Amino acid sequence: MNDREKFLFDLNGYLVLEDVLTHAEVAAANAAIEHHADLISNRETGLSGNAAKLKGGEGRGEFSQNPLTFQHPWCDPFRRMFTHPRLIDVFNEVLGPGFRLDHGPGLIRMQRGTEGHRLHGGMTFDPSQYHSFSHGRMHAGLCVAAWQLTDVRAGDGGFVCIPGSHKANYRPPMEVLRLEQDWGCVHQVVAGAGSVLFFNEALVHGTLPWQPADRERRSILFKFSPGHISWGSPHAQCPIADPTPEEEALYAPPRRSGRTELRGSES
Numbered sequence: 001m002n003d004r005e006k007f008l009f010d011l012n013g014y015l016v017l018e019d020v021l022t023h024a025e026v027a028a029a030n031a032a033i034e035h036h037a038d039l040i041s042n043r044e045t046g047l048s049g050n051a052a053k054l055k056g057g058e059g060r061g062e063f064s065q066n067p068l069t070f071q072h073p074w075c076d077p078f079r080r081m082f083t084h085p086r087l088i089d090v091f092n093e094v095l096g097p098g099f100r101l102d103h104g105p106g107l108i109r110m111q112r113g114t115e116g117h118r119l120h121g122g123m124t125f126d127p128s129q130y131h132s133f134s135h136g137r138m139h140a141g142l143c144v145a146a147w148q149l150t151d152v153r154a155g156d157g158g159f160v161c162i163p164g165s166h167k168a169n170y171r172p173p174m175e176v177l178r179l180e181q182d183w184g185c186v187h188q189v190v191a192g193a194g195s196v197l198f199f200n201e202a203l204v205h206g207t208l209p210w211q212p213a214d215r216e217r218r219s220i221l222f223k224f225s226p227g228h229i230s231w232g233s234p235h236a237q238c239p240i241a242d243p244t245p246e247e248e249a250l251y252a253p254p255r256r257s258g259r260t261e262l263r264g265s266e267s
């Protein structure tokens with residue numbers, strides 16, 4: 001992670017790295033999603049109650065199977081994302097060496113008119129979702145790598161957040177979280193196909209309904225925790241039939257010591 005990336009992640013609670021996947025990698029991931037379209041089902045609508053700006057005609061589409069367990073070659077694009085050197089590099093810095101997969105990967109598929117989700121995260125003391133700075137470096141709890149497989153442009157909808165709110169001391173009222181009052185602080189994040197959006201779950205964030213008719217939103221989310229804690233139930237074992245040592249290490253249960261430090265890339 002270079003100085004610019006550290007500065008922006010610490011400041012805002014999120015960071016977009018563009019062009020991390022090649023065009024061929026994005027195309028292969030999209031082909032794998034299309035090949036497994038029968039495994040995608042839409043959630044019930046109503047994630048945000050009756051919040052008018054978040055309503056939509058259908059719920060978001062999600063995979064019913066972990067894409068890391070697809071047959072070759074369909075799992076390959078997701079396995080590339082899972083242990084991508086840039087991801088390892090960022091989470092070695094933010095979560096610390098020995099970080100682990102907490103849950104996911106999951107797909108968010110949105111079509112025109114798919115509903116949003118009210119803002120959530122942060123604002124209370126939560127020992128599994130936090131941001132702090134001490135001894136010269138950031139320390140974070142549960143964080144997300146959200147790979148973008150289609151372009152997200154200004155006005156499209158999708159991921160929104162209140163930048164810097166992972167460090168905020170006051171709780172915004174429910175009217176702001178439901179977008180019923182505009183305090184001028186909610187920001188829609190723009191990210192191209194092939195980019196990865198990193199964010200801290202302590203950041204106040206949510207989802208706007210998807211607007212484009214010519215493009216689905218397709219995002220693959222991996223959620224990671226520091227090596228000693230778990231937000232979700234720890235995995236009993238790595239579900240990948242032929243795991244690499246890196247994949248096994250990322251599926252290891254929470255433990256303070258003796259964890260494998262993975263190597264990232266020079267950024």
Ligand SMILES: O=C(O)CCC(=O)C(=O)O
Pocket residue numbers: 108117144146158159160205206207208219221
């Ligand atoms: O990507 C999104 O639209 C929001 C994801 C989200 O709310 C979460 O992962 O907690």
